Amino acid sequence: MTASRKLLILGGMALAAAGMLYGLYYAVFVEHQTLDQMGGSLTRAFASAAERDSSGSQTALQAYASTKYDYVRQVDAHSHWIGLGMLMILLGALFGRVNFSEAVRQAIAISLLAGSAVFPLAVILQTYHHGAFVFKALAVVGPVLVIAGLTATASGFARQPTVAKEAR
């Protein structure tokens, strides 16, 4: 098995397991409490407005928006890690059909795996520092790496078999 395939299969399994472990931890220890906070904040916003307490209503709405910002990102990171992990395992199994030299395939595999690991991580880190530029930038770099790797993979599938066959 070539190094590029090994990297994608092992890396994909690690990403999928990390995503599942994170999801399990989140579901057991955080999700129910977060959903309660979100519902509670929205309820308080309406109840305070009914009591004509506009500052209380405003504060509750801000708490709702902030909790939802975190919740959406936590769930997204979990699902993207697992989804990208599965894609990496699948591409690892298929990588013998990418008709480039092994050095190019390794570069593509590194780009795919780095993007798949960094993107959900940057999304989670945004929950600790809302709006931090560096995490937003990382959340852009990750998908760019994956899209570039996937485009190269697709062109490798379409390419006539020349150099890659010996190293499947």
Add this chain to the structure above:
Amino acid sequence: MATVAKSSLAVSTFAPVSARRLYIFGGIALIAVGMLFGDIFAVFILHQNAGQQGAALIDASRAVASRDAAAATAIFGRLGGLLEDRGTKVDAHVHMLDAGYLALLLALVQPYIALSQATKKAMAGLFVMAGVLLAIGIFLIHYVGLAYSPFVVIGWASVLADSSGALLILILMVQAWGFWKYLQNRELAEPELPAEDSMASRALLTGGTLLVLLGFLHGAYYAGSMLYQHEQMEPAVLQRMLGFASEGNLAAATGEVTNFGNLAGERAVNIAAHSHVIEFGLLAMLLSFVQPYVYLSDKWKRCWVKVLLGGSVILPVFVLLELKLGLLAGGIADVGGLMVVTGLIGMLVGIVRYSGHLDAAESAR
């Protein structure tokens, strides 16, 4: 004449009740049932649930206008129930599909898992069982609630779902350990899946890769141009809704409820289109591997591939168009989903026929 994978390689990679056969049957069945459930949910529950949420928000605005904080609080209890109803059904659908995709992936990597056949078979059986129980557990969360639960916020259905999730993680870790063992001696535990260079396989592989790429591009576009804007709009809309309700202007507050619904709809269709096109791409790529086991004529194999790929494009495109065309687009998207399920079941029938053919030949010896 059926194009059967008659080679000894194809036969040896699909032994009766082997781990690979369990993963392939279980995986395709989980995906087909998950998609069918998703289609039923979309037709009979999704839009009705959204309508009920809107009605609850209008009631809450009325409660604010009449200074009735207790009524507003009670309405949000009802709204929480509606959100849980919707959320658990979406999650059951998604988790069943993902367990199916993982099962097909594991079928693919079995040659690189250096474990005994008995262990592999036990893991495959447990995996399919955990995939089913995970979805059932999530589905039941809304109905079981906290009945007879010793925990403060976690009910028995959640316990079932979380335990099944933990079992899936454990099985994945065992597979990773088997792969690690393979890397030590580099001997294949069983033959690799036979590579078939048919039109059906190539179309699934190329089409699948393009679908995944399209999904990534759409996701990147949505995240870059709309996600943050939508996140800022939601509290602003709620703020205006509460402001109008406090002033007693119920017509304007109801207008903001409509804006809130439209915003939620816009986010939902973009996320649904993004996730569905990528999942269908993954599915197509995975199915390209099992084509040697589809015991059907070339004509029928090509037909199911076209139906599956056609549905994979129709569903996400018309989900996106729902905002402009309304329920008509929603209906067409549902037909797209049914096309994917039909293509999948067509291939599953071919694989069942192949198994029967193989087992009959085996028992005749």
